[in-house]
Structures are given as C-alpha cells and as structure tokens.
Amino acid sequence: MSESVDTLFINAIVLTMDEKFTYYEHGCLAVRDDSIVAVGEEASLKEQFTANEVVDCQGKVLMPGLINAHTHAAMVLLRGLADDLRLDVWLMGYMMPVEREFVSPEFVRLGTQLACAEMIHSGVTCFADMYYFEEHVARATAEAGMRAVLGQTVLKFPSPDAAYYEESLAAARQFILGWKGHHLIVPSVAPHAPYTCPPEILKACSELAVEFDVPLHIHISETARKWKTCATKTGCPWCRMSKKQRLFEAKVLAAHCVHIDDGEIKTLVNHKAGVAHNPSSKLKLASGFAPVSKMINAGLNVGIGTDGAASNNDLDMFEEIRLAAFIAKVHTNDPTVLPAQTALAMATRLGAKALHIGHLTGTLEVGKRADLILDSSPPWMKQPC
16 A cells, blocks of 8 residues: 655655765655655655655756855845955945944845845755844745744844844844744844854853754854954953853854864864855955865864855855865865765755754755755756757
8 A cells, every 4th residue: 555645756866965975866755744754766666655746857856955054145135235355344344334224124024035036046945044133034034935044143232123232132032932943944043253242142142042942153263363363352262262151052053163273173073063164255255264174074064155145245055065165175285175975965964964953954864854956967968959
C-alpha cells in the first residue's frame, strides 16, 4: 500500500548537501505539508508514495535553498548612496545619519519586500537580518514566504526606532514575544557591535537571548582598526572581553570576524557560535580577508552572507559563494583551499547551523522543512535548439 504525500518531485538531480554530500542522479523527493518525508532514487520512491501533485524537474538540480547568513534587507533602498569610503566614514558619516533621518516602518517594509524579491531571484530561501523596526521586516518576510532569523537592533545612541538603548532593548523583547514560535520567523536580539554597545548593553542583550532561547546577532572584528580599539580599551581581544559580558551564554551569530586570531577561533568553537562570512562587503570596504579555512578546519559553522546592499551592492548569493572560494585561495596562497562543495555547504548546511536553525533547514533530509530551489542544468548538459 503506497503512502500519500502532497508533492512528489521527480526526474531531478538531487543534491542533499548533507554531511556526506549525498546526491541522487535520478532523484526524487517527497513532501507533506511543509516537511520532507523522503528523498532518494526515483524508481524506489515512486513505488512507495502517491502524491496530489507531481512535479517533473526535467533533469534539473534540486537542492536546499541558499541561506544568506547576514544582511540588512531594507538597505536595498540605500544601495549606492556612499561608495568608495572607509568603513567608519561610510557608517558613521553617511549611513547612520541618513537612517536616523529617513528610516521608518514604511521604509523598512518596502525595502524588505524588494530585498526578498531580489534574494528569491538568486535562490535564497532563508536569511539573517539585523535592522530597525524589525516587526515590519518580519511581516514583509512572512508575506513573501521566506524563512528568516530577524534581529532587532540595539545601540547605545539614538536610532531610527529608539531614542535610547533601554527603549531599543524593550523593543527587542516585544518583538521576540510577538514572533517566537512562528513557522517561518525566528526572532532574535541584535546588539550592533562591541564599539557601539558598551558592556552593560552586551550583557543585557545576552540575558534577553538566553531568557527566550533565541539567537544573538552581532558584528564582530570587521576591521583591524576596530580589533585594535577593542584590544586597547579592554586589554584583551573581543572574544575574551565578550566572555566577561556573558555574551556566549547566548546562541551567537557573529558577522564578519575578519581580524581574529587562533585563540578567538577556539573560543567561538567552544561556545558553538556561528560566523557569517561576507566576501563582497569586505572587498568593497577593504576590511580584509577573514581566515575562513582556519575557521572551518577548527570546526566552526561558517555561513556566507551578502551584508546589506549598501555595502555590496547586491544580494546575489551565488556570487558570494564564488567569491568566498576564490578569496580563500588567494588569502592562503593555496588553490586547494575551500573547494566548491565546501563553499556550497557554507551557503546551505553550515549557514543553517551558523544561524542555529540547522535542525530546520540547510539540507534535504527527512524531517527538515522543504526549503527547495530548482536550478537549471549546467550549460554542457543543455541540448542545442
């Protein structure tokens, strides 16, 4: 007796992106509700299941949707505003003043809608966001049908949605209360960075994340200047300083991590933190090359992000995958470093783990959500017209 499912994807090259990089050249995938029921060879699964809908993939690649591990979605509306500038000048001199003047709930809603359309176009089904008025980011994202880990920003100084940090912290609490348990949205708290959040704010944010068991999203060691400033002020690297604020009691997603040493990498591994590597953004802002191969070899879950469109200037994850692989090779002077399958894993399985949602998505395995993309066959497999 065959088992009934909602949808059966047949005639596909199925890339599961699991730990063994299992793939099925004549693959099939069964979905019930929003979850994967079975994945394997087509001949076997067609005998086991009947479906309300059968999708013929026509020999194309069926794989997990890409995961954009770090972005500021609504900043698509600020794309190209201030190019060719140093990070601190770009951020403090242009972006934050413009945001305080113009960013509103309507700005955020429209910007997020545009960003979701752009990300979907490049195969993204899930992203991690850090911005203002995150409630409106969540609504636009859920309406688009995308999955996301969304962080309400907390800063020590006035921001578009808060006059002081206690207000932004209260907004983060309210946001988490309103969205925790949603089937697509994972709410989180997002202290902007150690240089914009003094120790008491970092500690309060960590306590909030632990209280509700949600991720904590933060910018870390973006530039050598920021790393040196932290070391000078605190007398130790940011990782050791962050431990004092109990930051790592939370499920940390650390964006950038360009300038970190072996000891800091070990600290991140020990505390099961995730890292978001942002190749284009760091190239544009000349921030340096993150030691990605070292991180992965040490056992860190490293995902790939686009950062905001204002510092990229697009949200194309396939381009980020390509750049991540190339940059790692140049940085280490080793062409064997970060092979294609590892780079793709960073945008799927490792990215999901970095966001602390690896139990939900990132691979095509039984029990995971059916976050799928269907990609065209490579050019050499196409038939001439």
